[in-house]
Amino acid sequence: MTKAELYHQISLLRNRLHIQHYPIESIRLCRTNGIWVGPMPMKTPGLRGMAFMGHNSSEQDIILLKESSSAKENNFNCAHELIHLTLHRNNPKKTFQCYESVRNTQNSFEEWQANEGAAELLVPYRFFIPRYVELCRKHRFDCESKVVDELADEFGVLPGVIAFRIDNLNYEIACYLAGTPCEQLPLLSATEQKKRQIKVLHKKHYCVHCTAVISPSQAFCHVCGKTMRHPSTAFNSPKYGAGYMKYSKIEMDENGRVIVCPRCGNEEPFPAGGHCVICNAPTENTCLGEYDDTYFPQRSGPCSESKKVHLPGNARHCPFCGAPTSFQEAQLLRPWQEELQEEMRRTNSRQLIQIADNQEEDFPFCYPSDDDDFPLSVS
Structure with a gap:
């Protein structure tokens, strides 16, 4: 039985038991559906629950749970035993003793089904x-x-x-x-x-200022330009988790050049280090360097590290020195503050749990990609 098949069986069980709301109280659920559930002082180390199948339709199924376990522990333990009673009814074995970790006397595949199935039942x-x-x-x-x-x-x-x-x-x-x-x-x-x-x-590393996905080795965030290595505080250290967001970016080819001009839509092949022949927009995202003169401001030019790589299509700043990029200077990318504010408003107003009513609707499938990590591809 595959994971998909197991989850399908749990879905059938959920429908059969008319489960519509969460959280589930598995003990009450079992008792409501004719299964006797009771506590028992279990002295065997690691033993957390037992299930006994009735030999025929007139005999009641029984679940015994460790008396000293907490309510939340036994909520899962009871669901675990319920999966045994549901999926393994046709097995020769009619009694199940379940421990905190699988033992040699147990069927490891059946225990995986019970654990994974209980988790899917309680936390779909x-x-x-x-x-x-x-x-x-x-x-x-x-x-x-x-x-x-x-x-x-x-x-x-x-x-x-x-x-x-x-x-x-x-x-x-x-x-x-x-x-x-x-x-x-x-x-x-x-x-x-x-x-x-x-x-x-x-989970990915992301900037604590703008939540853009970054490489933990970056000196500066390539979206907001904040330093990632501030000596006086740990706040600038990248976080790790699923709280990041994806910023808009300009599609680039393997040579680090735009595929289509983001300003005018020109699709002609672009030479290295060039600009669009129609609108003069930069066709490569490069570090421009900092201003090096107070009275006659002029960009110092790309830093030495940035010359070795292709900066990605969402980089507003150089990840090595923090200077603006050519895309940022030409205003080809939206301000990151606007995108973050829009994303946060959208998240806060969105219904937290959305399930499509029409299960037959044709949805696109998207495979995950690591492209959103900052790819320091050597040119």
Whole structure:
């Protein structure tokens, strides 16, 4: 059973149990649907729950939970046992003893299904991923634990379950951030990602001033121009997480030249270091250097480091010296402050959880890309 197939089975279970609102109280849910659930003092180290299947339709299923566990712990433990009772009913084994970590006497694949299935039941990815991204942007300048704790309270689970979801849905979150709607996300397990040689992280380093995705080795942010290595404060140090935003950029070819003139739309091939023959807009994004004379201001020219690379199409400033770029000077890029304000207004007014009513709607699928990291490609 693949991750997609497992999530489909959980969706069927959710429909069968008429689950529409969150958080879920799994113990009450099981009791409402005829499963006997009760506490038990479990002395075996690591044992957190047990499930017993009725041998026939007249016998009641039973779930026993560790008496000393907290309400949130047993909310997940009960959901875990419910998945066993749902997915593994046709197995010869009718009793399940579940521990904090899988033991040799257990079926590791069945335990993965129960753990992943319980997490999907209590924290469904279609609700979780948009909410997670929204909160990351809301708390983009705070520590990640604030996001985790808020989500744990909203879904009625321990912070560890939320951390588990963030880790296990890493690829799906990356696809969502790249523009894929939740309804079209590819659900791939870690094993399947390894087979396909997929290596992507949805978390990135970003500037604490403008939230642009940056390389942690940059001396200056290429969008807002702020220094990333201020000696007197740690505030300038890049943050790491999903609270970043993507700024508009001009598409460039492999030689670091514009494909289409961003000012007049000219599509003629552009020579190295040249300008558009129609509107004279720069066709390469270069460092202009700082003003080097107070009375006769003149740009000092590109710094030595910037000459070795192609500056990306969204760079308003040189990442090596902080000076304006040719695109910034020619006003080919929107002011970053305007884009950030628009994004924050859009985020704050947007409904936090949006699920398309029409599941058959044709949505575009977007694969995640690392292009938004600052690519210091050598020319």
